[in-house]
Amino acid sequence: MIALQKSPQEExxxxxxxxxxxxxxxxxxFLSGLGLxxxxxxxxxxxxxxxxxxxxxxxxxxYRGLFSKNLKLIGDSFLLAGGVTxxxxxxxxxxxxxxxxxPERGRRLVIAALVLSTISPPFLCSMAYLMxxxxxxxVTWKLLGFEWNPYGFHGVLMMETVSMIGLAALLxxxxxxxxxxxxxxxxxxxxxxxxxxxxxVSLPLALPGMAASGLVVFIRSLSDFGTPLFVGGSxxxxxSRAYNTLIGVGDFPLAxxxxxxxxxxxxxxxxxxxERQDDNFSPGLAEARSLRLPSWFLRGLxxxxxxxxxxxxxxxxxxxxxxxxxxxxxxxxxxxxxxxxILTFRADSIRRSLICSxxxxxxxxxxxxxxxxxxxxxxxxxxxxxxxxVDLPYLMPGTFFGVGYLLVSSRLPFEVGVAxxxxxxxxxxxxxxxxxxAKAGLAQIDPTLEYAVRDLGGGPLRVLTDxxxxxxxxFMRLGFLNTFSASMTTTGPIIFLVSPYARVAxxxxxxxxxxGDFGAASAMGTFLIVTVAIVNAIAWRWSAQSRVGALP
Amino acid sequence: MNLFKRVIAGIVMFFFLIPSVWAAxxxxxxxxxxxxxxxxxxxxxxxxxxxxxxxxxxxxxEVLTRIRAAKGKAQADAWFGGGLDSFVAAAEEGFLExxxxxxxxxYDPMFYNEEGFWxxxxxxxxxxxxxxxVLAAKKLMMPESWEDLTLPVLKxxxxxxxxxxxxxxxxxxxxxxxxxxxxxxWELLERIDANVPYxxxxxxxxxxxxxxxxxxxxxxxxxxxxxxxxxxxxxxMTFPKDGVPWYIAPVAVFKGAQNPEGAKALVDWVLSERxxxxxxxxxxxxxxxxxxxLEPEVQAMxxxxxxxxxxxxxxxxxxxxxxxWQEKFGHK
Numbered sequence: 001m002i003a004l005q006k007s008p009q010e011e012x013x014x015x016x017x018x019x020x021x022x023x024x025x026x027x028x029x030f031l032s033g034l035g036l037x038x039x040x041x042x043x044x045x046x047x048x049x050x051x052x053x054x055x056x057x058x059x060x061x062x063y064r065g066l067f068s069k070n071l072k073l074i075g076d077s078f079l080l081a082g083g084v085t086x087x088x089x090x091x092x093x094x095x096x097x098x099x100x101x102x103p104e105r106g107r108r109l110v111i112a113a114l115v116l117s118t119i120s121p122p123f124l125c126s127m128a129y130l131m132x133x134x135x136x137x138x139v140t141w142k143l144l145g146f147e148w149n150p151y152g153f154h155g156v157l158m159m160e161t162v163s164m165i166g167l168a169a170l171l172x173x174x175x176x177x178x179x180x181x182x183x184x185x186x187x188x189x190x191x192x193x194x195x196x197x198x199x200x201v202s203l204p205l206a207l208p209g210m211a212a213s214g215l216v217v218f219i220r221s222l223s224d225f226g227t228p229l230f231v232g233g234s235x236x237x238x239x240s241r242a243y244n245t246l247i248g249v250g251d252f253p254l255a256x257x258x259x260x261x262x263x264x265x266x267x268x269x270x271x272x273x274x275e276r277q278d279d280n281f282s283p284g285l286a287e288a289r290s291l292r293l294p295s296w297f298l299r300g301l302x303x304x305x306x307x308x309x310x311x312x313x314x315x316x317x318x319x320x321x322x323x324x325x326x327x328x329x330x331x332x333x334x335x336x337x338x339x340x341x342i343l344t345f346r347a348d349s350i351r352r353s354l355i356c357s358x359x360x361x362x363x364x365x366x367x368x369x370x371x372x373x374x375x376x377x378x379x380x381x382x383x384x385x386x387x388x389x390v391d392l393p394y395l396m397p398g399t400f401f402g403v404g405y406l407l408v409s410s411r412l413p414f415e416v417g418v419a420x421x422x423x424x425x426x427x428x429x430x431x432x433x434x435x436x437x438a439k440a441g442l443a444q445i446d447p448t449l450e451y452a453v454r455d456l457g458g459g460p461l462r463v464l465t466d467x468x469x470x471x472x473x474x475f476m477r478l479g480f481l482n483t484f485s486a487s488m489t490t491t492g493p494i495i496f497l498v499s500p501y502a503r504v505a506x507x508x509x510x511x512x513x514x515x516g517d518f519g520a521a522s523a524m525g526t527f528l529i530v531t532v533a534i535v536n537a538i539a540w541r542w543s544a545q546s547r548v549g550a551l552p
Numbered sequence: 553m554n555l556f557k558r559v560i561a562g563i564v565m566f567f568f569l570i571p572s573v574w575a576a577x578x579x580x581x582x583x584x585x586x587x588x589x590x591x592x593x594x595x596x597x598x599x600x601x602x603x604x605x606x607x608x609x610x611x612x613x614e615v616l617t618r619i620r621a622a623k624g625k626a627q628a629d630a631w632f633g634g635g636l637d638s639f640v641a642a643a644e645e646g647f648l649e650x651x652x653x654x655x656x657x658x659y660d661p662m663f664y665n666e667e668g669f670w671x672x673x674x675x676x677x678x679x680x681x682x683x684x685x686v687l688a689a690k691k692l693m694m695p696e697s698w699e700d701l702t703l704p705v706l707k708x709x710x711x712x713x714x715x716x717x718x719x720x721x722x723x724x725x726x727x728x729x730x731x732x733x734x735x736x737x738w739e740l741l742e743r744i745d746a747n748v749p750y751x752x753x754x755x756x757x758x759x760x761x762x763x764x765x766x767x768x769x770x771x772x773x774x775x776x777x778x779x780x781x782x783x784x785x786x787x788x789m790t791f792p793k794d795g796v797p798w799y800i801a802p803v804a805v806f807k808g809a810q811n812p813e814g815a816k817a818l819v820d821w822v823l824s825e826r827x828x829x830x831x832x833x834x835x836x837x838x839x840x841x842x843x844x845x846l847e848p849e850v851q852a853m854x855x856x857x858x859x860x861x862x863x864x865x866x867x868x869x870x871x872x873x874x875x876x877w878q879e880k881f882g883h884k
Contacts, residue, residue, distance in 0.1 A: 151749065234884040244753055403621045496617075501582055
């Protein structure tokens with residue numbers, strides 16, 4: 001084990017940039033603080049405030065017995081989130097290891113499958129999974145001939161795990177790639193075996209990425225209500241029950257109060273966690289990897305990676321085929337009628353979706369980096385508070401975040417554009433992911449490198465442009481990718497923001513699925529997936545031209 | 553510096569893009585709908601009146617939540633279709649505009665609100681829908697009555713939604729209670745419950761899941777079954793012998809609508825003979841106005857043994873019924 005201790009002086013090194021340009025830093029603090037207050041604290045506060053209003057007057061009735069009545073739901077929610085995290089982390093680590101240390105051949109395909117899996121249009125993918133692995137699923141029933149019941153805790157656990165592996169594995173991969181090859185070599189030179197090196201050097205160095213993916217998965221599972229609604233059967237969690245209380249029973253105060261049950265314990269867990277800083281040491285000078293893992297080990301990794309690819313090929317293949325067959329399962333003849341139907345969808349909803357998602361994606365990855373950078377030099381208490389605020393919208397079921405925006409915007413004396421509300425809600429809802437991603441990246445920059453840049457005569461701007469940004473680039477790309485895809489496909493927060501005049505593509509998809517029209521839904525889904533994939537490819541190209549090694 | 557420039561370019565683009573999506577162009581009227589076959593109906597309306605329509609599909613629960621969150625500030629001009637109970641609640645909370653259409657003279661008063669908050673446009677019913685493949689594989693008979701749904705052989709094969717999220721299931725529950733009386737009604741629902749593996753939390757789900765074979769039988773709206781059949785699914789359907797629950801799809805104008813005249817024109821049109829004939833052509837609900845020729849299969853539904861109901865009373869009893877329901881079956 002290498003000593004990875006830092007002196008206190010080094011720990012604060014990155015904030016030196018701030019010290020010498022405190023005006024810029026103060027300005028950034030002001031901007032991001034204003035953003036968080038306007039677009040997070042205000043709407044979330046408005047939702048929580050509603051829980052105290054019963055028929056227009058102050059009342060605590062929603063809180064009476066709230067905790068004791070929902071004890072089981074709280075337990076189930078956290079059990080599920082913990083379970084999903086425990087299942088997702090090892091699987092995504094395995095796939096990330098395969099990508100970093102495995103053979104070049106096939107790597108692109110696995111990455112493509114991972115990226116694809118992050119663009120899962122909600123409901124459509126659930127539907128595809130049921131058609132493949134449901135009680136009458138193509139694979140489970142027609143091929144393997146066994147009948148099982150996917151509804152319940154196990155169904156939700158599996159479906160959430162599969163849907164989150166992509167994002168977690170991409171983040172893990174990015175972290176592992178940033179691990180310094182020189183340190184691995186040093187360990188090998190000192191006589192450690194490749195597996196020992198992996199266990200004692202590489203994986204610990206990639207810990208920030210692993211911690212970030214774990215937390216993102218945990219939070220996302222807590223606030224996910226779509227999957228439990230769809231495959232939960234009689235198993236329900238807080239998020240889905242809150243949704244039901246709001247939309248079905250129509251008990252506004254109680255539904256809002258249930259969010260408190262979700263937010264408070266979750267923030268508690270997260271605060272405990274962030275007490276420990278993810279410090280890291282990684283000059284990132286040597287990109288070349290000399291760590292050669294034993295081939296039996298790699299083959300083992302391969303099995304998991306390709307199983308994942310096969311699964312994605314099945315699911316997305318089903319969606320693509322569904323968009324060109326008359327009726328999946330009954331009439332397999334070829335048709336272009338579903339694809340032609342896309343043309344009859346309103347072009348402006350597709351345009352609006354694209355623009356909103358671009359704005360949200362770029363905004364969220366930029367704000368994520370700025371915040372990560374500011375927090376790096378901030379006091380622990382500030383860090384914890386800001387982190388908690390950023391996590392709030394991610395912790396709430398999306399529907400409630402949307403309700404918050406509606407509560408706020410309908411009280412304003414002036415009209416706020418629908419698209420602006422959509423963009424901002426997506427931006428700030430996904431900020432938690434972008435911030436954690438950026439932090440993981442920042443944690444891998446060695447403060448001594450900053451001294452190096454400064455000793456060579458570079459100013460704080462040089463540090464930012466030539467050191468921080470290049471290292472963070474792949475992490476920013478991930479932040480963008482996640483927010484953009486989520487904004488293109490999400491319906492939860494948006495259903496309360498779109499108006500009949502201003503629709504978005506995801507709503508069109510949602511309507512087809514509600515009609516049980518798998519053909520039209522998969523055509524729209526295919527269109528969304530292709531669009532997101534193209535934008536991702538462009539973003540990848542755009543951000544990856546100059547290599548990281550090009551330090552001054 | 554290359555990358556830095558790109559980031560700056562990104563920021564500039566970011567601020568450039570925001571205004572381009574700020575405002576959406578508004579013309580004509582906007583409506584929230586929960587109604588099958590809406591597209592050709594509204595196209596005919598636009599042809600006839602020259603009023604352009606923008607619509608958004610939302611369940612009536614979502615519409616109600618949305619107006620409540622906006623504290624009554626109108627989110628659209630008109631509301632087309634959905635559960636009557638939500639319309640009743642919205643009228644009570646002051647979200648709807650009273651409008652007495654000249655067309656309503658032709659209608660039986662049981663189908664509209666006296667003050668004019670809402671008017672029924674068509675009648676839908678709740679039926680049993682089966683997946684013949686699943687039933688055949690398990691050697692099950694297609695159930696023909698509510699009583700049949702309680703047969704132990706159908707264990708875990710019956711799909712329903714919670715009445716809280718679905719107007720259809722609310723009307724099934726409230727109709728059974730109204731016609732059989734509370735005691736017998738709840739007892740029947742409890743026996744059906746024994747065969748229901750879980751209650752779907754979204755209204756469209758039972759029919760969709762049964763159409764892909766996830767279970768044998770769904771309780772479903774009549775028009776949904778016909779639509780799924782049109783899409784090519786092979787499905788069985790029966791009108792329950794012991795009474796077919798029915799509901800009406802209402803239309804209403806929101807209070808504070810931006811284009812109230814346009815919204816009222818829509819109400820007039822859909823209640824007129826022309827509008828009702830268009831409904832008869834485009835949907836599989838039965839238009840209410842007397843004297844409209846129905847498609848044979850819709851006529852068959854109209855002629856089935858529809859229960860004797862007071863649908864407005866059902867709309868008022870919602871809160872009570874749901875609370876009891878939640879107590880008995882809420883855990884599923």
